[in-house]
Amino acid sequence: xxxxxxxxxxxxxxxxxxxxxxxxxxxxxxxxxxxxxxxxxxxxxxxxxxxxxxxxxxxxxxxxxxxxxxxxxxxxxxxxxxxxxxxxxxxxxxxxxxxxxxxxxxxxxxxxxxxxxxxxxxxxxxxxxxxxxxxxxxxxxxxxxxxxxxxxxxxxxxxxxxxxxxxxxxxxxxxxxxxxxxxxxxxxxxxxxxxxxxxxxxxxxxxxxxxxxxxxxxxxxxxxxxxxxxx
Amino acid sequence: xxxxxxxxxxxxxxxxxxxxxxxxxxxxxxxxxxxxxxxxxxxxxxxxxxxxxxxxxxxxxxxxxxxxxxxxxxxxxxxxxxxxxxxxxxxxxxxxxxxxxxxxxxxxxxxxxxxxxxxxxxxxxxxxxxxxxxxxxxxxxxxxxxxxxxxxxxxxxxxxxxxxxxxxxxxxxxxxxxxxxxxxxxxxxxxxxxxxxxxxxxxxxxxxxxxxxxxxxxxxxxxxxxxxxxxxxxxxxxxxxxxxxxxxxxxxxxxxxxxxxxxxxxxxxxxxxxxxxxxxxxxxxxxxxxxxxxxxxxxxxxxxxxxxxxxxxxxxxxxxxxxxxxxxxxxxxxxxxxxxxxxxxxxxxxxxxxxxxxxxxxxxxxxxxxxxxxxxxxxxxxxxxxxxxxxxxxxxxxxxxxxxxxxxxxxxxxxxxxxxxxxxxxxxxxxxxxxxxxxxxxxxxxxxxxxxxxxx
Numbered sequence: 001x002x003x004x005x006x007x008x009x010x011x012x013x014x015x016x017x018x019x020x021x022x023x024x025x026x027x028x029x030x031x032x033x034x035x036x037x038x039x040x041x042x043x044x045x046x047x048x049x050x051x052x053x054x055x056x057x058x059x060x061x062x063x064x065x066x067x068x069x070x071x072x073x074x075x076x077x078x079x080x081x082x083x084x085x086x087x088x089x090x091x092x093x094x095x096x097x098x099x100x101x102x103x104x105x106x107x108x109x110x111x112x113x114x115x116x117x118x119x120x121x122x123x124x125x126x127x128x129x130x131x132x133x134x135x136x137x138x139x140x141x142x143x144x145x146x147x148x149x150x151x152x153x154x155x156x157x158x159x160x161x162x163x164x165x166x167x168x169x170x171x172x173x174x175x176x177x178x179x180x181x182x183x184x185x186x187x188x189x190x191x192x193x194x195x196x197x198x199x200x201x202x203x204x205x206x207x208x209x210x211x212x213x214x215x216x217x218x219x220x221x222x223x224x225x226x227x228x229x230x231x
Numbered sequence: 232x233x234x235x236x237x238x239x240x241x242x243x244x245x246x247x248x249x250x251x252x253x254x255x256x257x258x259x260x261x262x263x264x265x266x267x268x269x270x271x272x273x274x275x276x277x278x279x280x281x282x283x284x285x286x287x288x289x290x291x292x293x294x295x296x297x298x299x300x301x302x303x304x305x306x307x308x309x310x311x312x313x314x315x316x317x318x319x320x321x322x323x324x325x326x327x328x329x330x331x332x333x334x335x336x337x338x339x340x341x342x343x344x345x346x347x348x349x350x351x352x353x354x355x356x357x358x359x360x361x362x363x364x365x366x367x368x369x370x371x372x373x374x375x376x377x378x379x380x381x382x383x384x385x386x387x388x389x390x391x392x393x394x395x396x397x398x399x400x401x402x403x404x405x406x407x408x409x410x411x412x413x414x415x416x417x418x419x420x421x422x423x424x425x426x427x428x429x430x431x432x433x434x435x436x437x438x439x440x441x442x443x444x445x446x447x448x449x450x451x452x453x454x455x456x457x458x459x460x461x462x463x464x465x466x467x468x469x470x471x472x473x474x475x476x477x478x479x480x481x482x483x484x485x486x487x488x489x490x491x492x493x494x495x496x497x498x499x500x501x502x503x504x505x506x507x508x509x510x511x512x513x514x515x516x517x518x519x520x521x522x523x524x525x526x527x528x529x530x531x532x533x534x535x536x537x538x539x540x541x542x543x544x545x546x547x548x549x550x551x552x553x554x555x556x557x558x559x560x561x562x563x564x565x566x567x568x569x570x571x572x573x574x575x576x577x578x579x580x581x582x583x584x585x586x587x588x589x590x591x592x593x594x595x596x597x598x599x600x601x602x603x604x605x606x607x608x609x610x611x612x613x614x615x616x617x618x619x620x621x622x623x624x625x626x627x628x629x630x631x632x633x634x635x636x637x638x639x640x641x642x643x644x645x646x647x648x649x650x651x652x653x654x655x656x657x658x659x660x661x662x663x664x665x666x667x668x669x670x671x672x673x674x675x676x677x678x679x680x681x682x683x684x685x686x687x
Binding site for chain 1: 481483
């Protein structure tokens with residue numbers, strides 16, 4: 001059973017949402033302010049955190065920033081509906097996905113499931129997963145442990161970044177359309193003005209750096225999609 | 232108080248006085264100089280020189296030479312010289328002043344004596360026996376004559392003009408430089424840089440312009456505060472209205488879980504209405520935001536053709552469910568500066584509206600062309616085959632919550648905010664939206680957008 005940490009200052013909402021998510025087969029624990037959320041998340045034992053941006057005291061962004069310093073726990077941000085910037089900031093800080101609030105709980109569950117599918121679950125780790133190791137140039141992806149090394153140096157990345165990179169790497173040398181990438185890596189249809197992919201790709205670029213020849217590792221093909229450069 | 236007034240007053244005064252003084256000084260200087268010259272040589276000696284010179288010319292070049300010599304003196308010298316024949320007529324036919332005529336008459340009746348004797352020698356003899364008397368015409372020395380000979384006072388005049396010009400130039404620059412700064416600050420403010428202040432850039436100035444700058448800063452400060460508090464209010468309202476909605480949605484989800492599919496139709500209905508309410512809150516807030524906006528916040532290159540194609544594609548997909556279509560007629564490749572998201576929502580609102588009203592089995596047509604006669608302006612036309620709008624309603628169409636023909640509107644579920652939002656969004660891009668009933672039937676909305684939303 002996947003364990004979910006629900007961080008939102010609206011007590012009534014978290015109570016109902018806990019019940020709802022419980023009904024969908026998740027074990028839910030909630031935190032009502034940033035400090036508590038951070039403490040619980042750091043303590044471990046969760047598969048995913050649903051994090052509200054607007055919290056008094058330590059905001060969702062602060063929590064995410066501090067969390068990412070030490071943990072790759074998948075995070076789904078709940079952002080204010082009218083603040084497009086929030087989603088971009090959230091993704092930049094390393095959120096796996098975002099959902100404007102108020103949201104339909106069914107959509108929330110679908111997003112949670114999509115992220116969890118990408119994350120290395122406990123069962124996967126125990127079974128050793130598929131032994132496949134994806135190697136291209138200086139980049140190695142260990143599918144089982146979902147670890148990535150670049151030039152022998154381990155690169156920490158969120159499970160969403162891993163999924164995006166995996167799809168691009170499997171199609172290295174070919175252009176992957178945004179719609180395709182969204183469905184295969186994020187597990188959902190591309191919606192208009194969804195900046196998620198752009199943000200994930202840009203953080204991948206930042207983490208991996210350019211190819212040894214100085215060439216851009218992941219190229220943007222304007223109006224079409226992305227392409228991992230085959231060395 | 233009124234420091235600027237005194238500055239202007241005194242500067243102009245000083246400049247004028249300087250100029251007048253310089254002119255008078257140079258004129259008197261010149262007259263003095265001429266007089267001194269006359270005195271230095273002694274009028275008689277100078278006259279003697281002239282006579283010798285004249286006689287020399289008369290001997291060499293005759294009467295014509297004398298005429299040329301006279302004209303030359305007339306042009307060059309301040310004091311002209313007259314050459315009078317026996318009848319007292321000037322060789323060049325110039326008017327002879329009365330005092331000269333009178334003196335000559337006196338001399339003619341009296342024998343020469345004493346101090347006047349040298350004048351007897353002021354006679355020029357020509358080869359043919361003609362005699363001319365040479366008389367300097369001091370009466371002719373007037374200010375007009377001085378001014379008519381620019382060579383004489385050109386240099387001092389130019390210097391005076393340059394000096395006063397410099398004073399005026401410095402004054403003008405001193406006056407307009409801070410005004411220019413104020414204008415630039417106002418423009419910056421209008422583009423949304425609410426932190427702009429002018430007074431600190433004016434240093435220690437303490438005049439009307441500085442006061443104006445301080446007044447501007449005060450206004451800027453006040454506006455910034457007001458806009459800040461309005462933004463805060465909007466975000467509070469948004470949060471306060473949406474928190475219950477968020478709870479409502481989760482409660483609805485719980486109810487669905489617990490009733491196991493019973494009352495699903497009702498729950499669907501509740502969900503739909505909740506979404507609608509959510510959307511309406513969003514629209515209200517974005518309208519309020521647009522109304523308070525000064526100009527477009529985000530300016531990036533927007534591919535209008537791509538935007539139009541995307542909107543048409545999505546709207547077509549939606550429209551086909553109700554047996555309508557959305558088609559693209561002409562699309563010119565155009566990129567403008569603006570906020571893609573705002574423009575998209577403006578277009579979507581208008582196209583959705585058109586789809587709602589166009590008759591079944593007809594198409595809404597979108598086109599994008601350059602505005603005729605106006606370079607750098609683009610025209611987007613959204614044409615539907617609907618019943619149109621009563622002419623009297625056309626100007627009110629872009630007001631919030633306006634309804635045209637109640638029954639049909641309620642059936643189509645319009646909120647009456649879409650067009651208002653669209654208009655505000657287009658206006659923030661420096662454009663305009665207008666609505667027309669087409670003579671050939673149908674109804675069209677025309678968006679005119681400048682390529683760069685300049686500050687108007």
